[in-house]
Amino acid sequence: MHDYQKLLALSLLAYGAQKNLPVEQLCQLSGIDLEEVKADGPMTSRQLDDLWINATHLSGDVLFGLHFGESLQIAALGVVGQLIRNSHTIGEALTQAATFTHLLTDALTMEVKRTNAGFAVQFIPNQTRQRAAPAMFCQLMDFMMAFLIHEVDGLVLTRIQPDQVTLPSQIADLTEYERVLRCPTIREGDKYELTFAGNYWNEPILLANYDLQTTLLQEVNGVERSYEAHQRMSDRIKSYLLANANLGLPSLDAIAGNFNLSPRSVQRKLQEEGLTYQQVADSVRKTLAIHFLESGRHPTKEVSYILGYNELSAFSRAFKRWTGTTPGGYQKNQRGIT
Missing domain, CATH: 3.90.1520 (H-NOX domain)
Structure with missing residues (x-):
């Protein structure tokens, strides 16, 4: 911890x-x-x-x-x-x-x-x-x-x-x-x-000390680098994708740029964990798809679009591969409909 x-x-x-x-x-x-x-x-x-x-x-x-x-x-x-x-x-x-x-x-x-x-x-x-x-x-x-x-x-x-x-x-x-x-x-x-x-938003902090803030930022950023060095690359990517789900799922190049790494470095780190970026992204897509479908606030076509699928049929095939059932079938099971 x-x-x-x-x-x-x-x-x-x-x-x-x-x-x-x-x-x-x-x-x-x-x-x-x-x-x-x-x-x-x-x-x-x-x-x-x-x-x-x-x-x-x-x-x-x-x-x-x-x-x-x-x-x-x-x-x-x-x-x-x-x-x-x-x-x-x-x-x-x-x-x-x-x-x-x-x-x-x-x-x-x-x-x-x-x-x-x-x-x-x-x-x-x-x-x-x-x-x-x-x-x-x-x-x-x-x-x-x-x-x-x-x-x-x-x-x-x-x-x-x-x-x-x-x-x-x-x-x-x-x-x-x-x-x-x-x-x-x-x-x-x-x-x-x-x-x-x-x-x-612009209400001033009374005790702000700008010189001290610079020192504190250096210290916390040092902790941040240490934290990231010990965190699995797949976990870092999952956290980023979940936190920015409203922006769609970015490409490997975009993810690598966000972490100040080359795409090859990200791929290598994922390979060391026995994973690919596509597998990590699909895991997040599955998590988000289930969340959106269970909430009942988004039609299947909208969920498909949010997750970056151009065709509803492609999303349905992917969802069935993840869960063994279609999005519609999953929602019926959630509602107890046979």
């Missing part, structure tokens, strides 16, 4: 202690040796997933992640938190946060988009991680949304609150979500998204 993920785990344990949770029992249930962790020992992603689930269970708080995100101080993120504190504006702070979200978790990515009316922050699930640990994922997503809103408290002379919150799942306690997320307009949709008025 990366150091920043471990920082997040330790902050979760500290929050649990504040809430009078039996921390030793929490660690035991999660397969964590507390003394070893205190002595800077390792922690795995599986242990962190279990930590979220067991903390929610022991606390009896179905909104544990939401409340944890509300309470966490930005300093708990170490140098990444300091970098956010020393950004020039809220817009820059959120952009920095989005850039380094993967250092905190591999379960999602964060994207910040400017719009005509303001800007939107969207959290994009890693479908594989979401399916593997849905209970953990829900808590983590609540945490990220609450933390994003509250992380800039004390850094600006205004109280940040979104115009609208969109969630793809049923809301357990609407009143509490409205309180923590500071938004009376919470609706169900097909994504996790917070939208904000444009005037927040």
